[in-house]
Amino acid sequence: MKRTIGTTLISLLMAGSALAAGETLNIGMGSADAGKLDPHVATSTPDKGLLHWMFNGLVRIKPGEASPANIEPDIAESWTASEDGLTWTFKLREDVECHGDYGALDAEDVVYSLNRSANADVSAFAKDYTAFDSVEATGDYEVTIKLKNPVPSLLGMLVPYHGGNIVCKDAVEALGADFERTPIGTGPFMFEEYQPQQYVKLVANPEYFRGEPKIKEIYYRYIPSDASRDLAFQSGEIDMIYGKQDQTWVERISKIPGTKVAVMKPGEMSVIHLNMTMPPLDDVRVRRAIAHAVNRDAMVQFKGPDVTLAAVSPVPEGYLGFTDDVPTYEYSIEKAKALLAEAGHPDGVTIKAIHTTLPGMITTMEAIQALLREADINLEIETVEHATFHEQIRKDLSQVTHYSAARFPVADTYLTQFFHSDSIVGTPTAVTNFSHCAVADEEITGARVATDPEKQLELWAEAQRKIMDEVCAIPIVQSLQLWAWKDTLDLGVEVNGSLNLSPPVTEAAHFTE
Known part of the structure; x- marks a missing residue:
C-alpha cells in the first residue's frame, strides 16, 4: 500500500x-x-x-x-x-x-x-x-x-x-x-x-x-x-x-x-445522536443510561488533552449562545445498568450504527463502543465509505449516528440544523436532525426572531437544557483541526x-x- x-x-x-x-x-x-x-x-x-x-x-x-x-x-x-x-x-x-x-x-x-x-x-x-x-x-x-x-x-x-x-x-x-x-x-x-x-x-x-x-x-x-x-x-x-x-x-x-504543526479552531464537535423513534432508544431511560456510560474524561485523554475539549452541551463551547448550565450525566456504570434494568433490559441492549471509515471519526466511535460495552450496551458498527455514510444517515437508516461537525459559531445554526423538528431527516425540510428531537422548537424559533440579545441568550440556554434533559444526543468532545506542512x-x-x-x-x- x-x-x-x-x-x-x-x-x-x-x-x-x-x-x-x-x-x-x-x-x-x-x-x-x-x-x-x-x-x-x-x-x-x-x-x-x-x-x-x-x-x-x-x-x-x-x-x-x-x-x-x-x-x-x-x-x-x-x-x-x-x-x-x-x-x-x-x-x-x-x-x-x-x-x-x-x-x-x-x-x-x-x-x-x-x-x-x-x-x-x-x-x-x-x-x-x-x-x-x-x-x-x-x-x-x-x-x-x-x-x-x-x-x-x-x-x-x-x-x-x-x-x-x-x-x-x-x-x-x-x-x-x-x-x-x-x-x-x-x-x-x-x-x-x-x-x-x-x-x-x-x-x-x-x-x-x-x-x-x-x-x-x-x-x-x-x-x-x-x-x-x-x-x-x-x-x-x-x-x-x-x-x-x-x-x-x-x-x-x-x-x-x-515541519510546522497547526492545531486549529473551531473544533469539530463529536456528538452521538440517538434516534428516539427506534426501540430501545424510544425510552429516555435507555438514552440516559447511554449518557452515563460515556466517560468524557477518558475520551479527552484518548484523543489528547492538548487537541481535544470535553463537550457538555449540544452547542459547542465558544459559540455565541453556548451554556454549560445543562443537565449532565456523570460517568457511572452502576447508574447506567440500573436505568437499563428499570427500562426492562437487565441483560443490556444492542444498538446499531452506520459509520464512516474516515480515520479520525472511526477511532472515536470505536472508543465509545468499548466504553458502552462496560455497561452491557452492545454497539454494532457497520462501516461504509464517507460519502455513502452521509447518504445513508440522511435517509434515516442509522439507529445511532456519530456526527462530527463545526458550523458558523452562533448557537442558532447548531440548534436549528441538529435539533429543530423541521430538520428531522427523512422529512421534506430535512437537514441533520438524526435524533428526531422536537423538544426545543419553541425556544429555537423564538431566539431566531428575538430582538433583545439577552432574551435571545436565555432562549438558547433553555433550548440546550431541554435537549440534554431529553438526551436527544450525547455531546462527546470537540476535536481541534490538525494539519502539518513543510x-x-x-x-x-x-x-x-x-x-x-x-x-x-x-x-x-x-x-x-
Missing part, C-alpha cells in the same frame, strides 16, 4: 507540467475519495476545505481566523443595513471573474447563487436561509437582501462556507449535473481534473481579483490510511497533510525536521483557525525555497 501510494504520486508529479520547483503544492487528505463538489451540496470535511480554495462569498472571515469578529469584504466591497436589520444592501466589486470562459460575475450571479442556496431541492443548507424574504439585483453590481425577521448573524450566512459560496449562474446552468464534479467558482484556484479515489487537481486562477496565486497547481490527494499519509509526508512526497485527530500524531509529526511553505498568514477546517491556501501562499 505504501509503495503504491508513493509510486503513484511520484509518477503523477513527473507526468505533470514542467513547472519550476516550488510551484506545485501536494496535499494529503484523510479520505478515500471526493464527495460532491457542488459547494451548496458538499457537507463533508474533506470537500469543504477543497472548495474553500475555489469559491468566494460576499464577505469572508480573515484568512487564518475562525471567529466572526474577523469578517471582512470579499466579493462585496461594502454593505449597509437598515435600522431594523431587515434590509441589507451590498455593493459588489466589478473585477471578479468566473473561472474558465464564464465571464465576469455580477449581481445576477449573486442573486442566483443565494436563491439556489435557499432552494431545498438543490441545497443541503436551504434551512439556513428561511429568513430570506427576497434577494434582488438593485444594480448591475448591487444586491439587496430583505429578511422576514432579524437573524443572529446575517453576515455569517454570506461567508464562503456552505450556502454562502457564490457560484456562477452560466456555469451551473451549462454544466447541469456535471457541476457536482466540475465546480466553477471565482476563487484563487480553479478546478482542473478529478481522478476517482486518487486526487483532485487545481490550477492557479490568473484572473483572480486579489492577484494571481504564486502556487500554480495543487494536487489534493486522497490517502485514507494514516500510516500511508504520514509516510508520504515524511518522505517529502506530500507538502501538507491532514492529521489524525489525536495527541500522538502531533507529537510524532512534530519530530520530523522542517516549513518551507509560507501561507502568508498566521494560522489560528479556519471555519472550513483546512489551512488557508490563498494567492499569498508560496514556497520559500
